[in-house]
Amino acid sequence: MSSTNSETNHPIHRTKFAFADADLVIQTADNQRFKVHKSVMSMFSDVFKDMLALDQVNNRKPNDSDSESDSESKVEHVEITERSYTFRFVLRLTYHLPISTLPSLDQLSDIMVMLDKYQMSRLHESVQNFILANLNLEENPLRYYALARSYNLTRVKQAVLPHVDALDLRAYTTNTVVKIPKELLEISFRDYHKLLFFKNQRATRILAFIERARLPTPVYVVRCNSQSARIIHETGGSESTFNPNRCCSWKSYITAAREEVSTANNQDILRPELRVKVAINSKCPNAMRWLLDDCGRIFDEAQKAAKEIPWEYEEEYENVHGVGAQEA
The missing domain is CATH 3.30.710 (Potassium Channel Kv1.1; Chain A)
Structure with missing residues (x-):
């Protein structure tokens, strides 16, 4: 001024x-x-x-x-x-x-700089309402995330985190062929590390839900080459219990899902493509039907449960990384 x-x-x-x-x-x-x-x-x-x-x-x-x-x-x-x-x-x-003209991201950044410079914090909610109602966060999630982090736009940050989670962030540091986008340079290394941590925490919770799932009663005899994978039907009173490994493809799916979670892969472990891949490589001729049809209810319930699983784990991050990870 x-x-x-x-x-x-x-x-x-x-x-x-x-x-x-x-x-x-x-x-x-x-x-x-x-x-x-x-x-x-x-x-x-x-x-x-x-x-x-x-x-x-x-x-x-x-x-x-x-x-x-x-x-x-x-x-x-x-x-x-x-x-x-x-x-x-x-x-x-x-x-x-x-407001009839939508701002570019550069213009939006200038707007936030002005609000911060002139201490116009009372307009932060109005800005967030405008962003969430009019702008496509999916077009450049990393930059929107950086903007939200810089100016404490909590609702924008929560809205953009699912789009950030869909990115293969680890590839930028492990794959020399992948070019680091300039948007990634706008967030600190600590925030980058946090995003990887958040992604892993959320995926681990989704995996835990799947691992605890009660497998369905098959409507046909599963024919696996592995004898241990055959159905074991034990009648006890009015209820029956079944071998949880009734199809070898289920164990293969869990193994594949755990592998993706442990490597912080950008892929969703609930996606049908992962089950198709497992079924194709399975020894069981009915694996495709088992994983996609019979187990479909499990994945539908997991998708619903995933909507309630948080995208952010600030407290857990601080607990794991200690005092040295506190904000500067």
């Missing part, structure tokens, strides 16, 4: 954002003026509140090239370093006006 009395030779571009009863004119870096209200700016910005309370404004008189009206020349002026698009967006949030 500038408080100098220097004149400018640049032409002044008029805007439609002007109130007849305005008592403050704010000029942006690209020489656009906005006629606003001190009371509103003070309400939403602690910086403006303190500045106006101390009367630290730029009371300059416009030059002839400005072509200001007499009424505008009598109100106080402030020059800021932000450009008009950024400030106009912030003003629309402040005055609860509709």
